[in-house]
Structure formats: C-alpha cells, structure tokens
Amino acid sequence: MSWNEKDILHAFEDLNCNNYNYIRNSLQFNDQTSQLLELFAFGNLEDYYENETLFKDVTFNDLYLLKLRQLTLMSLAAESRIISFELIKSKLYLDSTNLIPELLKLTTGTQKLIRFKIDELNETIYIKHVKSRNIFISNIDKPLTFLNSGKVKTIDEMISFLVNFKDNKLKTLSSKIDKFEKQTMGTVQSDSDDMILLRRQSSSNEAQKKSSIIDEHVYNDDDDDDEDIANDDFEEGEVDEDEDIGGNDDEDDDEREESDSFEESSTGNESNSRYKGNNSDVSDDVVPGSTIGTKRRLEH
Numbered sequence: 001m002s003w004n005e006k007d008i009l010h011a012f013e014d015l016n017c018n019n020y021n022y023i024r025n026s027l028q029f030n031d032q033t034s035q036l037l038e039l040f041a042f043g044n045l046e047d048y049y050e051n052e053t054l055f056k057d058v059t060f061n062d063l064y065l066l067k068l069r070q071l072t073l074m075s076l077a078a079e080s081r082i083i084s085f086e087l088i089k090s091k092l093y094l095d096s097t098n099l100i101p102e103l104l105k106l107t108t109g110t111q112k113l114i115r116f117k118i119d120e121l122n123e124t125i126y127i128k129h130v131k132s133r134n135i136f137i138s139n140i141d142k143p144l145t146f147l148n149s150g151k152v153k154t155i156d157e158m159i160s161f162l163v164n165f166k167d168n169k170l171k172t173l174s175s176k177i178d179k180f181e182k183q184t185m186g187t188v189q190s191d192s193d194d195m196i197l198l199r200r201q202s203s204s205n206e207a208q209k210k211s212s213i214i215d216e217h218v219y220n221d222d223d224d225d226d227e228d229i230a231n232d233d234f235e236e237g238e239v240d241e242d243e244d245i246g247g248n249d250d251e252d253d254d255e256r257e258e259s260d261s262f263e264e265s266s267t268g269n270e271s272n273s274r275y276k277g278n279n280s281d282v283s284d285d286v287v288p289g290s291t292i293g294t295k296r297r298l299e300h
Contacts, residue, residue: 005033008023008029008033008037011023011040012036012040012063012064012067013061013063013067014067015066015067015070015106015108015113016112016113017067018112018113018131018133018134019134020037020038020040020041020134021037021042021134021135021136021141022134023037024037024041024141024142025140025141025142031145032055032057032058034142034145035054035055035145035146036055036058038144038145038146038147039051039055039068040067040068040071041133041134041136042133042134042136042144042152042153043068043071043147043152044068044071044072044075044091045065045068045069045072045091045092045093046072046091047147048060048068049093051146054146066102066105066106069092069093069094069102069106070106070113070114071133072091073088073092073106074113074114074130074131074133075133076088076091077114077116077127077130078130078133080127081126081127082124082125082126082127083124083125083127084124085099085123085124086123088103088125100118100120103116103118103125104118112131113130113131114127114129114130114131115127115128115129115130116128133153134153135153135154136149136153136154137154138154
C-alpha cells in the first residue's frame with residue numbers, strides 16, 4: 001500500500017487506526033513526520049507535552065489530541081481493567097469539567113480498539129475490550145529518535161511479561177482451578193452420598209409404609225372374620241329361637257286341646273245338669289218303668 005501525506009495526516013485523526021509503526025517502517029519520511037509516527041506508535045500524551053517543541057511546525061488539532069488520548073488510555077487499560085477518574089485526569093490531561101464529555105467521545109467510533117463502561121458513581125471506568133498497542137522490535141524496526149526506549153513497549157518486555165505470566169499468573173490460576181475442582185468434586189461426592197442416604201431412607205420409609213398397609217389389611221381381614229363368625233352365631237341363634245317357637249306351638253296345641261276338652265266337658269256337665277234338673281222335675285211324676293210319666297211330660 002502506498003502512503004501519501006494526505007493518508008498519513010488522516011491516520012493521525014482516525015480513532016480506528018493502530019498501525020503507525022508499520023507505516024513508519026514502510027516509507028521514508030521527513031524527520032517531523034517520522035517523529036509523529038513514532039509518537040503515535042509508542043508514545044502517549046505525556047510524551048507529546050514533554051517534546052512539544054519537536055512538533056511546533058505541526059498543526060496539532062483537537063482530533064490529534066483526541067487520538068493521543070485514546071492511545072494513552074489503551075496503554076493504561078493494558079495494565080489495569082479498572083481505571084479511576086483521578087488517573088485518567090492525570091494521564092489524559094483532563095479536568096473534572098471535560099472528563100466525561102471527552103470519555104464519551106472515545107466511546108464513539110472506537111469499538112475496534114477499546115470499549116469501556118463509565119461508572120460515575122464510583123468514579124471509575126471498566127475496560128471491556130482493548131487492543132494491544134504497537135510493540136517495538138529493536139532488530140527489525142527503525143531506531144527510535146526521541147522516545148526513551150525504557151518507556152516503550154518492546155518485544156523483550158513482551159516476552160518477559162509472557163514468561164512472568166506463565167510462571168506466576170498461570171501457576172496461581174492453575175492452583176486455584178485445582179482447588180476449585182477438588183472442592184467441587186468433594187461437594188459433588190457429598191451431594192452424591194446425601195442422595196444415596198436419602199434414597200435409602202426413602203426406600204426404608206416406603207418399605208415401612210407398605211408393611212404398615214399389609215398389617216392393617218391383615219388386621220381388617222381378622223376383624224371381618226370375627227364379624228362373619230358373630231353373624232353366623234347370630235343367625236344360628238335365630239334358628240334356635242324359631243325352633244323354640246315351633247316347640248311352643250306344640251305346647252299351645254296341647255293347651256288348646258285341653259281347653260277344648262275342658263269346654264266339651266263343661267258343656268256336657270251343663271247338659272247333664274239341665275238333664276238332671278229336668279229329670280228331677282220328671283222324677284216326681286214319673287215312675288220308673290212306667291209310660292205314664294212320659295206321657296205327662298209330653299203333655300206338660
């Protein structure tokens with residue numbers, strides 16, 4: 001890609017541009033343009049104000065300043081994900097009156113390089129995403145002209161950072177992961193043991209419940225048998241009473257026969273009494289063996 005002066009000037013205003021070191025290495029520029037590319041590739045706003053005389057012939061407009069503030073904030077975000085308002089005001093050369101407006105400008109059209117959330121209550125910003133700035137490789141890149149090499153992020157510094165991250169951060173993280181896994185496995189095992197115990201208790205309770213139901217069923221069956229026996233005895237008792245009633249009927253028949261005999265006897269006695277009375281009346285006039293009395297009785 002060929003770069004002309006117009007493209008380079010636009011790159012200093014582009015909030016999505018981050019390849020200044022590549023441009024610096026690609027073409028030959030005058031000293032002032034090379035220094036600007038060096039500043040935007042590895043420096044920050046503090047470096048600009050410390051070396052402002054180098055750029056006296058450059059029209060450093062507000063868009064240049066905004067871009068440098070973005071690059072400076074990216075350097076801060078590489079060190080910490082939570083950045084206080086005080087540090088931002090110090091490093092981005094802002095005061096309380098223009099802090100929030102300038103931060104809001106950086107949230108517009110900068111999604112490729114940095115994204116953050118502003119927390120006004122706690123006076124901090126939380127970094128959600130950030131791209132790495134250009135890394136200086138001494139044996140490949142053009143030499144630095146004005147920036148202090150100790151302040152510039154180099155490949156050696158990056159390697160050292162990665163080694164330190166591997167030896168310390170990753171080991172600590174691995175240890176925490178192992179501890180978490182052991183705790184998790186212990187919790188899972190404990191939960192598993194609890195589940196087994198609960199299942200056993202549930203099975204035991206279910207067995208007891210079934211046993212109780214069976215016992216109750218057997219008890220009810222025994223009661224039903226007793227009731228059946230009692231009903232049978234009751235029915236037999238009714239039959240005996242019927243038999244007794246039948247026997248009383250025979251006695252009543254005998255009594256009725258005796259009563260009938262008695263009535264017949266009484267009737268016969270009354271008849272005999274009347275007959276005797278008549279005979280006593282007749283006996284006055286009738287002579288035994290004579291028909292005269294009979295005739296008189298007839299006449300009478």
